[in-house]
Amino acid sequence: MNKPIKKMPDLVSPRQQRNWDWRAAANFIAGGAGGGLLLFTALAGLDAFATRAAILLGLVLIASGLTCVWFEIGRPWRALNVYKHFATSWMTREAVVAVGVFGAGGLAFLTLAPSLVFLSGVLGLTFLYSQARILAANKGIPSWRHPASVPLMVATGLAEGAGFLVVVAAFGTSATSPWILAGLIVIVSVRAWIWKTYLAGLTVGGAPEGALRILNATGPRFVLVGHVLPALLVVAALAGMPARAALSVAAGLLVVAGGWVLKFILVRRAAFTQGLALRHLPVRGQGPAGPATKPGWKTIAGTNRV
DSSP states (O other): OOOOOOOHHHHHSOOBOOSSOHHHHHHHHHHHHHHHHHHHHHHHOOOHHHHHHHHHHHHHHHHHHHHHHHHHSSSGGGGGGGGGOTTTOHHHHHHHHHHHHHHHHHHHHHHOOHHHHHHHHHHHHHHHHHHHHHHHTOTTOHHHHSTTHHHHHHHHHHHHHHHHHHHHHTTSGGGGOHHHHHHHHHHHHHHHHHHHHHHHHHHHHOOBHHHHHHHHHHHHHHHIIIIIHHHHHHHHHHTTOSSHHHHHHHHHHHHHHHHHHHHHIIIIISOBOOOOOBSSOOOSSSSOOOOOBOTTBOOOTTTOOO
């Protein structure tokens, strides 16, 4: 049976990428949160129980994300080849930093030495930054290569880490500290501002219509669930409302959930390829050439140059 012949717009228009599935998304989801959690654990000054719990959770999150990527590879043991390209590959840098994260984090968990806890936090931030650069290095995906995607991925990883820190602190003596809750409001406010900047820049600079449609539909829910509701819960907790620990845990989990959904959408659903672009439409024989065209792109007057 003959396959249907595809029309020209279907061949040149942007398409959703199919190379990275949910397992690749899980690495960004869990690994970024783990790196952010390790950083804030190093800065928060929690009690011994909460510090150990936070470090362990951060390491488990990072390990879970890397394991998902490992299983995505058709031949898992070929993953060792990632260490061959440190000078050019952010994936290699992520893998190298991961070794340091587990080494420093494991020793910090066992000893609670301040220097090791701090080192694990710095390496956690470095791991998070490396992940953000992996996404931005994929130049064929307009929603990833945008300059604001790096600060967005770093900001949401930090917000998720702060959210997890609030959850962990709720089970220790640090739950009474208002600084951790206030810090959560600050970081989610920064994430909301960076998200707005990213979406506005992507819209003005031009992007595939499919990507903008999905991101614009995601925006209101992301802001409400991941920012507004957690902020209200934190304010209620700081105001001395009953069940302060429960309010704090709910706020932290909502911040994490908002970030995780956003990263899944960025990696899986809003990741449309570049597609083809023509500086002018060709003509047969004599006559002026046609206008520039980008099939499947959102057109903004004066901005979508081919």
